[in-house]
Amino acid sequence: MKTFKIKIEKIILFILIIIVSILVISAVYINSYKFDGTAGIARYSKIMLEKGITLDDLADEYTDQYNKTKFVSEIKRMNNIDSIDYIPGNSTLIIPIIESE
Numbered sequence: 001m002k003t004f005k006i007k008i009e010k011i012i013l014f015i016l017i018i019i020v021s022i023l024v025i026s027a028v029y030i031n032s033y034k035f036d037g038t039a040g041i042a043r044y045s046k047i048m049l050e051k052g053i054t055l056d057d058l059a060d061e062y063t064d065q066y067n068k069t070k071f072v073s074e075i076k077r078m079n080n081i082d083s084i085d086y087i088p089g090n091s092t093l094i095i096p097i098i099e100s101e
Contacts, residue, residue, distance in 0.1 A: 042099040044078065051089045058087070058095070067098045 055072050063071040074096040075081065087093065 043097050044094050045097055046092060046094050049087060049089055049091045049093065053087055055081075055085050055087065058093075062095055063098055071096060071098060 055075060056068075058075070059068045059071045075093060078094045078096070081087075
């Protein structure tokens with residue numbers, strides 16, 4: 001009878017360890033951007049361009065060099081820009097505001 005009780009306690013302990021491990025792994029995976037040093041997009045803003053500008057110049061003006069690629073790809077995605085790198089004047093763009101750690 002005593003060995004049966006010990007086996008049940010070991011099984012319960014093993015199940016609790018598995019549950020806690022799954023929760024920790026899930027929390028790390030969900031918040032992985034905080035651990036790997038990449039920045040996240042905090043919000044979006046709308047800007048009006050009076051004169052033409054390239055996407056690289058726009059990225060230089062609104063973000064740092066570490067987030068430049070993410071910034072440009074997000075501009076292209078949000079504004080349905082396929083292959084052009086030059087934005088003509090009198091345009092309105094939605095740009096990401098990227099928070100850096």
